[in-house]
Amino acid sequence: MSAPVLEARKVTMQFGGLKALSEFELVIEPRELVGLIGPNGAGKTTAFNAITGVYPPSSGDVILSGERVNGQRPHQICGKGIARTFQNIRLFKQLSAIDNVRIACHQRAQAGFAAAVLRSGGFLADEERITRRAEEFLQVMGLAHRRDEQARNLPYGEQRRLEIARALATGPKLLCLDEPAAGMNASEKVSLMELVRKIRDDFGLAILIIEHDMRVVMGISERLVVLDHGVTIAKGSPEVVRKDPKVIEAYLGDSYLEEKHIAVPVGGGK
């Protein structure tokens, strides 16, 4: 098997006295679809930020296809093959859909400033390539008809899809989706998850997906990692994780377990 796309080794994020993430371990193989779940405030987005370089981890290593990347800036990490979406949509609101995606193709441009100002042949060819590539991704995400529409004018679901198109256009090996289904109703969530699976199959990339609604990811994830208060409390296949009492406790609280007469193991053996 080839090297894992991502390896997080004992990644810890400390904000003052708060350990938002402690000794986070994660290995993602190529083409794997991994779910990162946990209740609100569990540290899921913090884990994302540590991986994508928004905050450099306080300790531990982030290794991308065999290369240690912690301390690098997000755009450098993006260039190495990680793309992400944001929990609260962060599109370039005043720009058109196509421009949003074209910006993500930016790293592929070879022509420099001078070439752009002189409109050299190389520059025009570059622009042409970028535009075609961006159009392809709009097409894939079913947004071709919105090409010239300002991002802020798109309906919510389409904004989410545009964000995924934009992330895909950077050409990632690992796509990180931060609660892509947030704010969607049940049927929208199902069709989005179908789309996520299809993206994985069509583009052959690994996907890490954050979701706090467990049922949504259960269906498509091969593996789940469960966080609570920054600590990894469970790992494994959805079937195993679903039955893990610690997970149930984290999600539903002690009272639920007592009500249902499920014994909470003391000391927390898995």
Added chain:
Amino acid sequence: MKPLIALRSVAPLLLTGILVALVQGSLPDYWYFVLVVAGINIILAVSLNIVNGFTGQFSIGHAGFMAVGAYTAAKIVMSTRGLVSTGAGEQLVFLGALAAGMVTAAIAGFLVGMPSLRLRGDYLAIVTLGFNEIIRVIIENSEFLGQATGISGLPKLTTLAYVGMAAAITVMVAVRLLQSTHGRALLAIREDEVAAEAMGVDTTGYKVRAFVIAAALAGLAGGLLVFYLQLCTPKSFTFIKSIEVVAMIVLGGLGSVSGAFLTAAVLTILLETLRGFSEYRMVVYSLLLIFFMLGRPAGLFGTREIWDLLPRWRRKAAAGGAP
């Protein structure tokens, strides 16, 4: 392909140059002067717009970069006086001096930009304002730069044709930048810096580049101005001048090249014709700003261009053509 590139880039310049050269002989002195000032203000507004409008940073020290360019050019020309006797030689020295002014202004832009672009919004504004004042104070206390009286007796080398071509270069740089992947990277920074960074845009690098380009063009404008006035004094580069340029781009619509161009031209001409009331200049600016902020906070064009508003041109642009 190569000759085509040359044509695409040089034709607009030559055209402007020839056009202005034809017109400038027949202009009355007064209008010649107004148009020179308007052209210089166009360079300033369009270049500052690259930083404030495209990239969304707030710089209010543009006159500082003007001063750096102006003093560099003035010093070079004055120190080579007597060495060149022919008119053509003098012109060549002048053009070289303008270029040198652009370079020093660009270096100043880089030096100010590097540390201060970690700051945002108000903080960046204060740093650039501080830079403007520092430059002024240095000049006023430097024997070498002529202190408060400045450098006088400069030859009148700036012609309307030069100003026109410089303005054409500036507009061309801004428009072509805007329609390129680099321009989109700048816009992305304005729209959402975190997302831009996550999508692979080197935000610090691009902010510095925007700053350097704008500074170089401001340096060019400064050089042209002093060789028209034949006088280089710190009074031309106070922060009032910086504010004037900011007012122009805010009124025109931050991010709109045509907006900056139009307001710079219109405001200059308007204020020159109202010269009798020159004490009320700033009052006019303030009132205009207040009315615009109340009635049309996005400025004349917002982030759009004049050709976005004309349906026929828009279709042509959408078909992938460059103007």
